[in-house]
Amino acid sequence: MAGELDFESLVATYYEPLYKFAFSLSRDEADACDLTQQTFYVWANKGHQLREPGKVKTWLFTTLHRQFLESRRRATHFPHTELEAAEADLPVVQPIGWNQLDSAAVLLALGKVDEVFQAPVSLFYLEDCSYKDIAEILAVPMGTVKSRIARGLGQLQKLLADESANSTHGEGGGLRP
């Protein structure tokens, strides 16, 4: 498989979304670069084991996520929250009236969301990742992935709303009206 796919084309196609995912998880440029590079390194060594060419994208994202979790486990033993596999509805919160958010503010807020929800939320906002893709990338059932996205988005929206309120009251912040 690795031999069939041109490595350079693969990098050209996926390095940017992979980097975005890595950066949204690590919120550090160097770590994101390392994760992206390591992902392609793993592909170069193990990509030939992939039988379905259509799974390349999810394979790469899965690999990057695993690399991230591995690095985090080495850094700190964060608790892993088991969630029920039942599908959950997204919280129907009242949309907040912002038109544009600062990237740093979004990532700062994402960093405050529970660890287990961060990857699903990142993938939710990254382009072209269907819910099915997200479930495959995170290797969890669709119901679990939706549950995690729902909870993660709930936390994120609350954090952004709080931040927006603080910003409105002249306490600074990263939100732009």
Add this chain to the structure above:
Amino acid sequence: MTRDEAKRILSWYRPWTNDAKDPEFAEALALAQQDTELGQWFAQHCASHSAVHAGFKVISPPPGLKEQIISEHQARLRAAKWGKPRTLVATMAGLTALITLSVWLAGSFIFKSENDFTRYRGRMAKIARRAYYMDLYTNNPAAIRTFLTERQSISNYTLTTALSTATNTGCKIINWQSNQVAMVCFYTGRPLAPGDSSDLFLFVMKRDAAVNTPKSDKPQFAQVNSLATATWTQDGLVYLLAAPGDAEFLKKYL
């Protein structure tokens, strides 16, 4: 479909994807267009998520990341391509070198060391120190040459001027590594240990009987325990002169 059911469905709607074409959302989207309240909620939903999405979208990799990934991959490929054969070659070369070294060491120890001039010198020095008996006891140099000639030993040696005038005490034929060595003995006039009659010894052997023999006719000095030795080569013969004492003493006879 009720408004709440439509909201629940549309809450998963992402405007930056192809969800608009997904049949799952079709009915709810249609309802949002008809229901003003639902429509307003949906518009705000899209705006909120789009704003967050924009926050993710502006993340961009640093310049050169793609090139770095590709170049490192190419470097690994080159290393793999050349590394394996090189490793093999290096291993083979190492093994060859090890075998060669082992053979050389074995050869040195078994053959060369036995045949080495250093061993020859040591052996002759022992003979000189122990003052073995001589085959012929005489102070006549001509008698010594005749004795050696009759026994097909080396007798065509050349003596230095000083040795030519030194007092002979006899000679002995020694067998060393299947080669004959002519031992010509002298007395220098120094006090001797009890039972000794000689204190200067000249050993002569064919040069090719040993390896690492001196190449020059200029004497090379070496101390072997209590004996001073001088060695040189001349006309296909290797000479070893030994005497108790130091090199300065030997130089009197060279």
